[in-house]
Amino acid sequence: MLDATGKALIEVSGLKMYFPITAGVFRKHVGDVKAVDNVSFTIYEGETLGLVGESGCGKSTCGRAILRLYEPTAGAVRIDSKDVLAADANTLREMRPKMQMVFQDPQASLNPRMTVAAIIGEPLDEHTSLSKKDKLARIYELMDQVGLNRDFANRYPHEFSGGQRQRIGIARALALNPKFIVCDEPIAALDVSIQAQVVNLLEELQDRLGLTYLFISHDLSMVRHIADRVAVMYLGQIIELAPRDPLYLEPLHPYTQALLSAVPEPDPEAEKSRRRIILKGDVPSPANPPKGCNFCTRCPKVMDICRQIEPTFHEVQPGRYVACHLYQETAG
Amino acid sequence: MPDGALPVLEVSGLKTIFRTRGGEVHAVNSVSFDLRPGELLGVVGESGSGKSVTMMSLIGLLPSPPAEVRDGTVIFDGKDLLNCSVAELREVRGPGIGFIFQDPMTSLNPVFTVGYQLREPLIKHMGMTKAQAQVRAKELLELVGIPDAERRLRDFPHQFSGGMRQRVMIAIALACDPKVLIADEPTTALDVTIQAQILELVKELRQKLGMAIVWITHDLGVIAGIADRIMVMYGGQVVEQGPVSEVFHNPRHPYTRALLKTVPSVRGERTAKLSVIEGQPPILRGAPSACPFRDRCAQAFDRCASENPARHPVGPGHDAACFWDFDADAPRTQEAAHA
Numbered sequence: 001m002l003d004a005t006g007k008a009l010i011e012v013s014g015l016k017m018y019f020p021i022t023a024g025v026f027r028k029h030v031g032d033v034k035a036v037d038n039v040s041f042t043i044y045e046g047e048t049l050g051l052v053g054e055s056g057c058g059k060s061t062c063g064r065a066i067l068r069l070y071e072p073t074a075g076a077v078r079i080d081s082k083d084v085l086a087a088d089a090n091t092l093r094e095m096r097p098k099m100q101m102v103f104q105d106p107q108a109s110l111n112p113r114m115t116v117a118a119i120i121g122e123p124l125d126e127h128t129s130l131s132k133k134d135k136l137a138r139i140y141e142l143m144d145q146v147g148l149n150r151d152f153a154n155r156y157p158h159e160f161s162g163g164q165r166q167r168i169g170i171a172r173a174l175a176l177n178p179k180f181i182v183c184d185e186p187i188a189a190l191d192v193s194i195q196a197q198v199v200n201l202l203e204e205l206q207d208r209l210g211l212t213y214l215f216i217s218h219d220l221s222m223v224r225h226i227a228d229r230v231a232v233m234y235l236g237q238i239i240e241l242a243p244r245d246p247l248y249l250e251p252l253h254p255y256t257q258a259l260l261s262a263v264p265e266p267d268p269e270a271e272k273s274r275r276r277i278i279l280k281g282d283v284p285s286p287a288n289p290p291k292g293c294n295f296c297t298r299c300p301k302v303m304d305i306c307r308q309i310e311p312t313f314h315e316v317q318p319g320r321y322v323a324c325h326l327y328q329e330t331a332g
Numbered sequence: 333m334p335d336g337a338l339p340v341l342e343v344s345g346l347k348t349i350f351r352t353r354g355g356e357v358h359a360v361n362s363v364s365f366d367l368r369p370g371e372l373l374g375v376v377g378e379s380g381s382g383k384s385v386t387m388m389s390l391i392g393l394l395p396s397p398p399a400e401v402r403d404g405t406v407i408f409d410g411k412d413l414l415n416c417s418v419a420e421l422r423e424v425r426g427p428g429i430g431f432i433f434q435d436p437m438t439s440l441n442p443v444f445t446v447g448y449q450l451r452e453p454l455i456k457h458m459g460m461t462k463a464q465a466q467v468r469a470k471e472l473l474e475l476v477g478i479p480d481a482e483r484r485l486r487d488f489p490h491q492f493s494g495g496m497r498q499r500v501m502i503a504i505a506l507a508c509d510p511k512v513l514i515a516d517e518p519t520t521a522l523d524v525t526i527q528a529q530i531l532e533l534v535k536e537l538r539q540k541l542g543m544a545i546v547w548i549t550h551d552l553g554v555i556a557g558i559a560d561r562i563m564v565m566y567g568g569q570v571v572e573q574g575p576v577s578e579v580f581h582n583p584r585h586p587y588t589r590a591l592l593k594t595v596p597s598v599r600g601e602r603t604a605k606l607s608v609i610e611g612q613p614p615i616l617r618g619a620p621s622a623c624p625f626r627d628r629c630a631q632a633f634d635r636c637a638s639e640n641p642a643r644h645p646v647g648p649g650h651d652a653a654c655f656w657d658f659d660a661d662a663p664r665t666q667e668a669a670h671a
Contacts, residue, residue, distance in 0.1 A: 054523035054524070054525060054526075055494075055523055161612050163612070191378040191379055191550070191613070192378060192550055192551075192552075192591065192594060192595060193378060193590070193591065193594055193608075193609040193613075194612075195594070196594040196606040196607065196608045196609070197608050197609075197610070199606055200605060200606055200608055203605070218523065218524070220524070220598050221595065221596045221597055221598045222596055224596060224597075224598055224602060225596040225602065225603070225606060245602075248598060248599070258525060259524060259525060260598055261528075262524040262525045262527065262528035263524055263553065263598045264527075264528075264531070264551065264553030264554045264556060264557050265553050265556060265557075265597060265598070265599060265600075266552035266553045266555075266556050266580065266592060266595055266597070267556055267580060268556045268557070268559075268576045268577045268580050269577065270556075270599075271553075271556045271557035271558075272557070274557075276528050276532070278525075278528055278529055278532055279525045279528075279529070282493045282495060282496070282526070283493075
């Protein structure tokens with residue numbers, strides 16, 4: 001998946017999302033939680049970019065900021081070369097149908113008082129002027145697409161299992177023929193045997209409808225399955241971005257190496273012989289990131305320079321980007 | 333684990349039901365297993381398969397009503413725990429059987445310091461004075477790898493990170509030197525790098541302390557690395573049980589086979605399409621009269637709908653509850669003679 005063929009659909013540059021910390025009666029601004037700190041990447045049309053990282057690293061915030069569900073602090077996001085962050089309310093509303101989201105918790109993201117038909121039909125009410133009959137036809141079509149029985153259109157979310165609820169969420173996201181969908185941990189709340197069903201559905205829909213995904217997940221093995229390229233986040237920054245196979249075969253950044261080595265493998269013999277890289281300690285607070293490289297407090301290969309100077313995020317091999325001093329000199 | 337050693341925990345025919353408005357839910361149905369000294373038994377299953385309920389039934393931790401342990405025996409230390417009084421059970425919990433719960437945030441008391449919560453079992457069960465308990469509490473925190481233990485004892489749970497809290501939970505469970513440790517999805521709420529830390533810690537502690545452990549999880553990868561034996565649960569029943577390498581390389585129940593295939597890998601071959609177990613897990617209304625997996629099973633045939641298969645031996649120390657014979661790729665012809 002090299003850039004020569006694909007057309008860039010999403011371009012994110014220098015995205016920053018800071019949440020202010022305030023203190024005292026006057027809510028004086030005393031600092032920022034740097035949830036997303038200077039993140040740049042591109043997603044090409046028809047591809048799936050996996051965004052992985054541990055909880056609290058800012059991957060969900062990043063996904064939401066791209067869709068402007070938050071107001072980002074700085075940076076630019078272009079979808080189809082239109083600037084999302086600069087758009088005023090009306091323009092933004094016109095852009096919304098192009099970009100949709102599937103949320104993590106299907107229980108919390110579906111209104112319990114609305115029927116399935118009403119949930120899937122709501123974006124149609126908001127953005128189209130279909131007749132009642134056409135709308136119902138479209139709702140049925142969507143339900144067929146995601147594998148829900150049409151007879152359940154008048155049921156409520158609580159009558160469905162987790163996997164089916166996630167299908168409702170996906171149908172709602174598809175309602176307006178989007179080009180780009182942010183999938184924010186769409187399978188994290190599901191059982192192992194149901195996860196595969198939902199992932200296969202997402203892949204099928206991508207093939208059929210030519211969708212582009214940003215697939216946010218902490219499950220590295222599932223991301224390896226679904227993504228074409230993978231970005232690894234740590235403490236608000238992307239520290240490595242590479243095509244899938246090279247990343248999993250030969251991770252460059254020490255954090256990616258540790259992260260991959262920490263994933264247990266369902267094979268007893270491999271597990272016995274394998275040596276894990278065990279990281280010491282916990283992730284520092286994003287309100288007070290360490291000086292220099294964000295990973296320097298836990299890095300097994302830390303050098304003096306790492307505690308002083310922040311490494312830049314740059315291309316070390318064609319299509320492979322890393323932010324680490326170990327690879328700094330090769331770039332010249 | 334030494335073969336022939338007497339099991340420390342022997343469960344047979346355990347049945348737990350929940351009374352709900354929609355009728356009885358048979359959450360645990362005739363579960364039998366044993367645990368040998370020093371062994372790590374992995375229990376795998378999806379949510380609702382009855383793995384946690386089984387373990388909580390053992391030591392009377394389920395609220396009754398709605399739960400009711402209807403049948404079975406749980407032999408621990410020569411006593412049947414299901415016939416014990418509340419006071420007797422309290423003596424078993426802690427020094428006999430320790431429990432690590434899934435969510436370290438909700439199972440620690442937020443208004444007491446970690447030190448207080450660590451000292452409590454030591455004073456109640458081990459008869460220590462407060463000063464003795466304080467010393468032991470510090471040792472325990474050091475044992476689970478929390479730096480600056482003495483100062484951290486004065487901290488409250490919210491001052492610890494998720495991984496640290498789980499370490500505190502482990503320290504509390506270890507406080508009374510239990511013979512058996514039951515760990516209910518202890519790493520599910522944690523990130524992979526923290527999970528790796530905890531797994532290393534458990535391996536280390538096992539060597540040092542030599543207790544028997546039951547490790548509940550839905551993650552086959554976690555089990556592969558640490559377990560000696562594995563027990564697969566589905567629909568409130570044990571569907572397969574055996575030594576870990578046997579079950580992974582030679583699974584004998586269609587559910588185990590399918591489960592092993594649905595999990596993608598971070599290493600090795602990447603499959604173009606994930607294989608899927610179609611359908612939903614069963615709703616456990618009424619006593620099961622058929623195989624709980626039959627609706628999702630590729631091998632299912634008429635007998636599966638009329639009879640619930642019993643576990644029968646398929647290899648040394650390995651049994652499965654299925655009518656299908658995977659060697660012959662045909663229904664099993666007869667009940668194999670088994671003990």
